[in-house]
Amino acid sequence: MEVSIPRPELLLVADAVAREKMIEREEVLEAMEQAMGKAGRAKYGLEKDIRATIDRKNGEVKLSRWTEVVEEEPVENEATQMPLRIAQKVKPGISVGEFIVDPLPPIDFGRIAAQTAKQVIVQRVREVERKKQFDEYKDRVGEVINGVVKRTEYGNLMVDLGRAEALLRRDETIMRESFKNGDRVRAYIYDVREETRGPQIFLSRTHPGFLAKLFAQEVPEIYDGIIEIKAVARDPGSRAKMAVISRDSSIDPVGACVGMRGSRVQAVVAELQGEKIDIIPWSQESATFIVNALAPAEVSKVVLDDEERRVEVVVPDDQLSLAIGRRGQNVRLASQLTRYDIDILTEAEESERRQEDFRKRTGLFVEGLDVDDVIAGLLVQEGFTTIEEIATAEDDELASIEGFDENVAAELKRRASEWLERVEAENDQKRRDLGVEDAVAEFDVFTSAMLVTLGEKGVKTLDDLADLAGDELVEMLGEGAMDEETANAVIMAAREHWFEGGAEGEQPAADA
Known part of the structure; x- marks a missing residue:
């Protein structure tokens, strides 16, 4: 005969907690059952499977011991398992995997048991709250949200979002800005993680997405999808670059983002503590995009290496400091924006390097092919960089060079082949000597x-x-x-x- 204790007050407590924490009543009752089961194990044996159930209508509490029926003998755990042979004597017809449920007498919750039960209930309710918080915010990554600073912990801000609490770390705030308890703060949700302890919602005011979302709030054309933000690079609190493109040829993307007399961009600048923002047109042509990204500096020449994602940019001598920017800020942001490693040279440096390369290649051809400077210079001007290229070149290609004919081409290829054979023999001997x-x-x-x-x-x-x-x-x-x-x-x-x-x-x- 099952023994139960009617406790209608439990249902009232569950209803009150559910309303206060804004969680389901059923989840509170399940937490209470877990707490009572733990108290039951403390009385009847921690190794046993003791479970409590609360009647959802009258609050009656039933305590019982559960024993699983297993086939093998001896059993792994005698406290929670029973072999099938013995179980069938207790309850005929029972099969492996089922449970034998034995009712237990009710227990009197003493001070220690009540305290333990309270801790379990509080912990369970907290877990339910966190799970609900995670479910509510997991799909809101990338949104800008408003909150109130609740407290400060080691420079990090705990922000009250109304129905949740979020963390704004010190390194995610803009330099020189400070917040006090009670201050309103606007930030970007960059991550929502399900964790057993601590905050789950992580905010940022330095994330590039924060700047993009602020512009989407200020510029209707971005919100409507007419203008698209293709890339953002930031040095938070100091300077930023943003590349935009318009899907409507009649709308200027840069002008739309700047607004009448700069009203739209100034609203974003004010929120970002005076951060200067360069808005540039995005281009599908990498070279054009890189030139735009280095604005306000003027660019004379761009040499791209798409495989290595590197680019050499040549600027006038008087534009070098402008292109690099203070402490390299301009070129660093342009590199982040375009995702190219950018090397900047002045026209004088580029000219000097080009002349040095010309001298090296000319010297190589003079020495290796035993020709004069004029012929070597012509080969370099035609784009030949190594003697191997000359040895493998087509006769027509060499003969087409101004001042050359078929005889000169054949002689150059012969000398190039001889040089390669000589170098090969020298290297082979050197290899053997080593x-x-x-x-x-x-x-x-x-x-x-x-x-x-x-x-x-x-x-x-x-x-x-x-x-x-x-x-x-x-x-x-x-x-x-x-x-x-x-x-x-x-x-x-x-x-x-x-x-x-x-x-x-x-x-x-x-x-x-």
Whole structure:
């Protein structure tokens, strides 16, 4: 016969807590059941499965012990499990996986038990509150929200959002700004995380998205999707750059964002503590976009390397400081905006470097091909950078150079081939003198110059090569000589000899 205690006051308490915390009544009752179950285990045995249930109509509390029916003998836990053979004697027809439920006498909640039950209920209600808070705000990442500073903890602000509390860390606030308790603050939700303790909602006033959302609030064309913000780069509290594009050719995106007499942009600047904002037109052409991003500096020339995401920008001598900006701010923001690494040169520096490159290449051709400065200069002007390029060039390509004919082209190719053979022989001899094994030289990916480099770095045997990691080999050979995928393949091939002998040969440990 089940023993129960009618407690209608429990239902009243559950209703009051649910209203106060704005959570479901059922969740409060489940927390109470967990608390009473814990108190029951403290009385009847912590190792046992003691459960409490509260009648949802009259508040009656029922305490019972649950024992799971298992097939194997002996059981893993005698306190919570019972073998099927014995369980069928207690309750005929029961099967594995079911439970035997034994009613227990009610317990009198003493001071300690009541305190424990209260802690469990409070903890459970707090967990439910956090889960509800997470569910409400998890889809609001990227929104700008208003709140009130509730308290300060080590420089970090706890912001009351009304139905939740959020964290605005010190490093997410704009420099030189300070808030006191009770101040209103506007910030950007950049993350919502489900955590067991502490804040779940994280705010920022330095995030690039905050500036974009502020403009969306001030500029109707952005809110309506006519103007799109393509990229934002910020140095919070100091300066920012924003790239915009219009989907309507009749609307100027920059002018729309600035507003009449700067009214729209000034509203955003005021919110960001005077942060200066450069609004630039976005362009699908990378070079044009980079030139726009470096405004207000003027650009003379742009040399792009799309694979490496690098760009060299040449500016007039008097524009260098403007292009770089104070402490490199202008070029740094432009780099963040365009996602290119930007190197800035003056026209004088670029001219000097170009002349130096011309002198080096001319000297290489004069020495390697045994020609005069005029012919070497013509080859450089036509874009030839190495003797290998001349050796592999088409006869027509060389003969088409002004002042050259077929005979000159053939002679240049012959001299280039002889030079390559001579260099190859010298490198091969140098490789042998350094002690680099033929087994290493048999790898087709290595040129004779690479083999010399490996010998100078101490890589002379297959074991030396096999002991390397891919990035080490790439670094040894120098930039652009070999990619990491090829390097890894070479090293794996070099390790094959370790395993060819099976148990007979010793197998050195390979570096991962």
